[in-house]
Amino acid sequence: MLMNSSVAELMQQSEGRYLRPDELKTLHxxxxxxxxxxxxxxxLQAKEQELVDWVMxxxxxxxxxxxxxxxxLAWERCRRDLIMVWRYCCLAMLLNDEDYLRDKLLYWLxxxxxxxxxxxxxxxxxxxxxxxxxxxxxxxxxxxxRPYVLLAKSMLVN
Amino acid sequence: MLTSNLNPxxxxxxxxxxxxxxxxxxxxxxxxxxxxxxxxxxxxxSLLLAQSVFLPAAIGRASACAQSxxxxxxxxxxxxxxxxxxxxxxxxxxxxxxxxxxxLDLLTRIAFFKETSPMNDLRPWPERIADREGDYLxxxxxxDLIRYALSxxxxxxxxxxLQQQERAWxxxxxxxxxxxGGAESSLTPAQRxxxxxxxxxxxxxxxxxxxxxxxxxxxxxxxAMEQYLGLPQALDQLGxxxxxxLSAEQWELLAPYWQLLRATGDPSSAPLPKAKAExxxxxxxxxxxxxA
Numbered sequence: 033m034l035m036n037s038s039v040a041e042l043m044q045q046s047e048g049r050y051l052r053p054d055e056l057k058t059l060h061x062x063x064x065x066x067x068x069x070x071x072x073x074x075x076l077q078a079k080e081q082e083l084v085d086w087v088m089x090x091x092x093x094x095x096x097x098x099x100x101x102x103x104x105l106a107w108e109r110c111r112r113d114l115i116m117v118w119r120y121c122c123l124a125m126l127l128n129d130e131d132y133l134r135d136k137l138l139y140w141l142x143x144x145x146x147x148x149x150x151x152x153x154x155x156x157x158x159x160x161x162x163x164x165x166x167x168x169x170x171x172x173x174x175x176x177x178r179p180y181v182l183l184a185k186s187m188l189v190n
Numbered sequence: 191m192l193t194s195n196l197n198p199x200x201x202x203x204x205x206x207x208x209x210x211x212x213x214x215x216x217x218x219x220x221x222x223x224x225x226x227x228x229x230x231x232x233x234x235x236s237l238l239l240a241q242s243v244f245l246p247a248a249i250g251r252a253s254a255c256a257q258s259x260x261x262x263x264x265x266x267x268x269x270x271x272x273x274x275x276x277x278x279x280x281x282x283x284x285x286x287x288x289x290x291x292x293x294l295d296l297l298t299r300i301a302f303f304k305e306t307s308p309m310n311d312l313r314p315w316p317e318r319i320a321d322r323e324g325d326y327l328x329x330x331x332x333x334d335l336i337r338y339a340l341s342x343x344x345x346x347x348x349x350x351x352l353q354q355q356e357r358a359w360x361x362x363x364x365x366x367x368x369x370x371g372g373a374e375s376s377l378t379p380a381q382r383x384x385x386x387x388x389x390x391x392x393x394x395x396x397x398x399x400x401x402x403x404x405x406x407x408x409x410x411x412x413x414a415m416e417q418y419l420g421l422p423q424a425l426d427q428l429g430x431x432x433x434x435x436l437s438a439e440q441w442e443l444l445a446p447y448w449q450l451l452r453a454t455g456d457p458s459s460a461p462l463p464k465a466k467a468e469x470x471x472x473x474x475x476x477x478x479x480x481x482a
Contacts, residue, residue: 035315035403043401048390050353051400056346059400066339070332077326116324123319123327136323 036062036129065128072176073126075169076118083168084114087160094156101153114157117141117188121180133180138187151189158185312404312446338402341443345400348440352396355435360388363427367420384419388428391451398447407450425452 035043039062042055051059088111092098099106117137124133145151162181165174318331327335364381365371377385397406416422429448433441 035401039401040316043397043403043406046397047406048393050349050393050396060342060346063339063342067336070336073327074332119324119326123322126327127319 036127037131038062038129062128069126069128069176072173073122075173076122076125076177079168080115080118083118083161083164084111086164086168087114087157090160091157094160095153098153110154110157113141113154114161117158117181117184118161121177121184124180125177130180130183133183134187138184142187145188155189158189161185312450314403314405314408316405341402344439344443345402348436348443349396349400351436351440352392352399355432356389356392359392359428359431359435360385362431363388363424366427367424380419383415384421384424387416387419387421388424391425391428395444395447395451398450399444404447404450407447 039059042051042059046055088107091110092107098110102109120133120137124130145154158181162178162185165178165181169177318327322328322331361369361371364377364385367381367384369377369381394406398404429452432444432448436444
């Protein structure tokens with residue numbers, strides 16, 4: 033099973049014994065949500081390109097001088113970072129686990145952005161990513177991923 | 191074997207019943223659990239079925255599925271296609287329709303996933319996720335995930351069978367090791383240790399089955415003490431007892447995990463990792479060669 037940090041902890045703690053009814057109930061609730069999360073994950077995956085195009089188009093209009101400051105690969109790098117953040121957000125949603133997003137990407141990327149003093153310049157991109165959710169997705173998909181994008185924005189550029 | 195979570199206060203001199211209590215017998219839920227296999231998970235009704243529920247093809251497919259998988263599908267779901275065939279021509283159908291979408295959706299999903307290749311849930315999920323980091327999970331992984339979720343009620347049922355039968359099964363194995371039953375004080379320390387190891391194995395097996403992850407089974411090792419106790423033979427005996435007590439469908443579900451347990455516990459039957467097996471005859475490259 034796809035384990036989030038709480039299920040992994042449960043597995044560790046239950047070595048050598050049977051799960052208690054309350055633990056089984058927690059596990060059951062988690063497993064019950066899997067089919068829905070898989071369906072949402074597939075929709076989010078299918079529309080990645082559309083979302084990133086939407087963000088990039090508006091971001092380029094807002095920050096036309098970015099390549100002058102950061103070289104001709106600036107837009108390419110920006111797109112790469114947005115895709116990376118998006119994919120980690122999607123997987124965190126599938127896992128139902130914000131810790132995964134923090135541990136695997138955000139702590140690292142936060143340090144990179146800070147060290148290159150990029151937080152202010154990247155700020156509009158993540159705001160646009162949040163805005164794009166309701167433009168690109170339906171309410172259910174949008175609400176499922178929003179907490180993770182918000183988390184990414186708050187850690188990376190706020 | 192790792193036994194760190196077993197009750198450390200177990201007294202090897204105590205009677206069997208007390209000892210077995212120490213193995214958390216009191217931890218098991220009653221047979222009437224808080225949810226049963228008859229309660230369906232709340233899957234959203236798929237668009238496919240929402241659009242096709244009136245079509246005879248959908249009913250036919252659901253009917254065929256209910257027939258082919260009847261051992262694994264609760265009765266209310268199995269008779270669903272029959273009910274639908276009657277009800278969809280009824281004037282009350284528009285009001286009834288929403289009630290049938292969810293179970294019919296579930297039935298269709300079961301049909302789809304049972305017809306495709308068997309689930310590969312013996313590959314640990316942390317490994318799968320690590321392999322796909324920065325990318326999306328593969329369609330196969332997602333399919334495995336849905337299959338796992340759909341099979342969870344069966345897994346839970348079987349998990350509870352393991353929990354309820356553990357004591358009886360271990361007693362049967364101990365009887366083959368000289369335990370005569372009844373006179374609990376006649377149980378030797380070695381037999382008690384063996385019982386403890388068998389219980390640990392069964393619990394790891396149950397957890398692996400329930401979580402659909404081999405990790406709990408991979409934590410065991412077969413050391414000198416387990417060899418001395420005759421754990422490999424006892425596991426074979428336990429396997430026979432368990433198989434004899436379960437239905438064919440239950441054993442089919444459990445068998446991959448059982449094989450993994452045996453492979454983990456018995457180094458002679460465990461296949462070597464491919465890379466190591468192939469490269470065994472070649473000397474390992476030096477660091478300089480690796481980066482040349």
